[in-house]
Amino acid sequence: xxxxxxxxxxxxxxxxxxxxSTINFIFGRRKVGKSSLLNEYTRDKKTxxxxxxxxxxxxxxxxxxxxxDSFFDxxxxxxxxxxENLFLYLSKNKISEKxxxxxxxxxxxxxxxxxFLINFNTYWNKYLKYMNIQFIITSSLLPNNFDTxxxxxxxxxxxxxxxxxxxxxxxxLPNLSRDDKMYVYAAxxxxxxxxxxxxxxxxxxxxxxxNFLTYSSFLYNEGMNLIKKDLAxxxxxxxILYSIxxxxxxxxxxxKFLDLKSSYLTRYIQKLVDLMxxxxxxxxxxxxxxxxxxxxxxxxxxxxxxxxxxxxNANSINSNNFYDILKHIKLDFTxxxxxxxxxxxxxxxxxxxxxxxxxxxxxxxxxxxxxxEFEIDFVAYDSTTITFVDCKWKDYENIQSEYKSxxxxxxxxxxxxxxxxxxxxxxxx
Numbered sequence: 001x002x003x004x005x006x007x008x009x010x011x012x013x014x015x016x017x018x019x020x021s022t023i024n025f026i027f028g029r030r031k032v033g034k035s036s037l038l039n040e041y042t043r044d045k046k047t048x049x050x051x052x053x054x055x056x057x058x059x060x061x062x063x064x065x066x067x068x069d070s071f072f073d074x075x076x077x078x079x080x081x082x083x084e085n086l087f088l089y090l091s092k093n094k095i096s097e098k099x100x101x102x103x104x105x106x107x108x109x110x111x112x113x114x115x116f117l118i119n120f121n122t123y124w125n126k127y128l129k130y131m132n133i134q135f136i137i138t139s140s141l142l143p144n145n146f147d148t149x150x151x152x153x154x155x156x157x158x159x160x161x162x163x164x165x166x167x168x169x170x171x172x173l174p175n176l177s178r179d180d181k182m183y184v185y186a187a188x189x190x191x192x193x194x195x196x197x198x199x200x201x202x203x204x205x206x207x208x209x210x211n212f213l214t215y216s217s218f219l220y221n222e223g224m225n226l227i228k229k230d231l232a233x234x235x236x237x238x239x240i241l242y243s244i245x246x247x248x249x250x251x252x253x254x255x256k257f258l259d260l261k262s263s264y265l266t267r268y269i270q271k272l273v274d275l276m277x278x279x280x281x282x283x284x285x286x287x288x289x290x291x292x293x294x295x296x297x298x299x300x301x302x303x304x305x306x307x308x309x310x311x312x313n314a315n316s317i318n319s320n321n322f323y324d325i326l327k328h329i330k331l332d333f334t335x336x337x338x339x340x341x342x343x344x345x346x347x348x349x350x351x352x353x354x355x356x357x358x359x360x361x362x363x364x365x366x367x368x369x370x371x372x373e374f375e376i377d378f379v380a381y382d383s384t385t386i387t388f389v390d391c392k393w394k395d396y397e398n399i400q401s402e403y404k405s406x407x408x409x410x411x412x413x414x415x416x417x418x419x420x421x422x423x424x425x426x427x428x429x
Contacts, residue, residue, distance in 0.1 A: 028161030223306030284366035
């Protein structure tokens with residue numbers, strides 16, 4: 001089943017229809033759906049897949065050549081020894097009908113050829129751009145210097161895949177109550193494979209027990225498997241993610257929680273950002289290079305839940321002692337994870353038709369907080385109006401006090417624009 005990637009499909013189809021060769025990058029963390037997107041997109045197109053896997057460079061080149069020869073029905077026994085010569089060899093094949101060439105999992109190629117992205121600009125300009133192709137590269141790694149590389153100037157589309165929307169849960173689990181859908185969103189995320197494990201005939205906590213807190217269950221090991229796939233020092237990276245899941249969002253707080261120096265964590269944090277496992281957020285009115293208020297969040301709801309409740313409870317799970325964990329989740333889950341999940345859901349609603357929602361086209365939308373512990377979920381503005389938005393997973397009866405609180409917090413945001421206010425509630429939105 002393929003869900004909710006129409007925007008990306010349309011973008012790639014428009015690119016395919018250009019009369020020249022093009023290059024596209026699709027970035028996204030593991031399990032976000034890059035392969036599913038391309039499988040759907042290329043269903044009706046002639047496509048050559050070159051899938052990078054973890055092996056020695058000589059073996060990968062050999063496998064790529066074998067795939068190329070099979071695709072073009074070549075009988076050539078020429079031995080290829082370098083990546084550049086491989087692309088030269090590929091370019092010698094004549095293509096009359098436009099063809100998609102997919103280089104999948106570039107992050108594995110970078111492990112054995114760290115300068116691949118630097119050199120690929122040469123390969124593209126010398127060989128590949130003359131082939132009547134749409135070249136698509138996918139990767140679970142988005143290097144922080146990508147936009148400074150020469151190849152970035154040749155890119156027609158740079159797509160960053162985000163998690164599927166909340167609507168995925170509505171589609172796959174239609175019989176759940178509205179609240180249960182939000183609980184599933186906060187725990188399972190929107191990966192269709194994970195959602196397929198949910199049993200609508202059982203309550204939420206029993207699904208958590210069956211799918212997360214049982215030693216033999218698929219999701220019990222899934223969080224650690226995702227980390228180990230790309231990160232050698234799983235101990236340090238997992239500890240950082242656990243710290244963030246516990247609410248330590250600033251690098252100083254993470255370091256204090258782990259009893260480490262902030263300077264020691266910097267490269268680990270950047271690697272997690274590059275892998276799109278975590279993201280750095282800054283207040284809407286701050287500059288990234290100057291702000292002191294940057295904070296880190298785990299991008300995927302599933303992974304955040306896993307590090308909150310599975311990672312620290314491995315001993316109890318292995319001992320089949322899940323009752324205390326379920327009791328803790330029942331008390332802790334809503335405040336720790338559901339509030340933030342509801343905020344993400346609200347942003348999805350807003351972005352579906354942002355101009356109609358605000359009655360103007362915002363120049364910018366983002367979150368805001370300061371050093372006085374004041375925080376506003378979303379702030380949007382144009383040249384005349386600024387709108388402050390808070391999201392509350394609470395009963396509607398408390399809305400007036402929440403509205404007054406939002407008005408009070410907005411006084412600490414420096415602006416001369418006309419102020420408007422919106423409060424979302426889980427009962428009325």
